[in-house]
Amino acid sequence: MLKLIIFGPPSAGKGTQAQRLSKEYGLPQVSTGDLLREAVAKQTPLGAKIKSYLDTGKLGPDDLIVQLIKDRVSKPDCSKGYLLDGFPRTMGQAKELDKMTDIDLVLNIVVDLESLVERAVGRRICKKCNAVYNVTSNPPKKTGVCDKCGGELIQRDDDKEATVRNRLKVYQEQTAPLIEHFRKKGNIVDIDGSKGIDGVYSQMMGAIKKLDK
Ligand code: AMP
Numbered sequence: 001m002l003k004l005i006i007f008g009p010p011s012a013g014k015g016t017q018a019q020r021l022s023k024e025y026g027l028p029q030v031s032t033g034d035l036l037r038e039a040v041a042k043q044t045p046l047g048a049k050i051k052s053y054l055d056t057g058k059l060g061p062d063d064l065i066v067q068l069i070k071d072r073v074s075k076p077d078c079s080k081g082y083l084l085d086g087f088p089r090t091m092g093q094a095k096e097l098d099k100m101t102d103i104d105l106v107l108n109i110v111v112d113l114e115s116l117v118e119r120a121v122g123r124r125i126c127k128k129c130n131a132v133y134n135v136t137s138n139p140p141k142k143t144g145v146c147d148k149c150g151g152e153l154i155q156r157d158d159d160k161e162a163t164v165r166n167r168l169k170v171y172q173e174q175t176a177p178l179i180e181h182f183r184k185k186g187n188i189v190d191i192d193g194s195k196g197i198d199g200v201y202s203q204m205m206g207a208i209k210k211l212d213k
Helices: 014-025 032-041 045-056 062-073 091-100 113-121 161-175 178-185 196-209
Strands: 002-007 029-031 081-085 105-110 123-126 132-134 188-192
Touching (some): 002 014, 014 081, 105 178, 188 196
Parallel strands (some): 029 081
């Protein structure tokens, strides 16, 4: 059983790393952002409720997000553990998670917030498989086409500069304080997010191996 949180500001590379770790360990990546975008695309009742939050970069209501996570991690594929990506994001969510389960390790990607605007604006994701690219730092082989599945690459609506700035502000105000919460629990390790995709990944692997699981 291995339960990890990939933590960090928006566009720090949480999704990219979670996808790699997911492959390596055979554990599902549980991304609240992906689940919410899927709900919006499928026009489910949840999607209708959450769309305006996604569009403006605000956080969705805790009760709704916690329920989404509870439903997701109770699925059979999560029985051996999972990688949380984008959850928890508020103190309320962190406390609910504490009630739900014990987390082995929080991998905290530390990056300079200013560099993130540029990263976010250059980010492209695959419409079909959610693979993440960046037009400058991690481009696909063929412009606009996913290397992994051939799907169409799109820019997320919330990766426009004004929304990105708002998401960073939300991160600083509501999410960054969780770092202190994890430090008190003693299960957090800082990862230098400026080291490129492979460099970040190897730091994460090193930290997970130390868990001795
Ligand atoms: P992400 O893909 O993780 O950047 O998430 C995209 C958007 O989904 C965020 O800007 C929020 O509007 C919403 N969202 C994702 N995860 C959460 C969460 N844990 N709590 C509240 N809102 C969330």
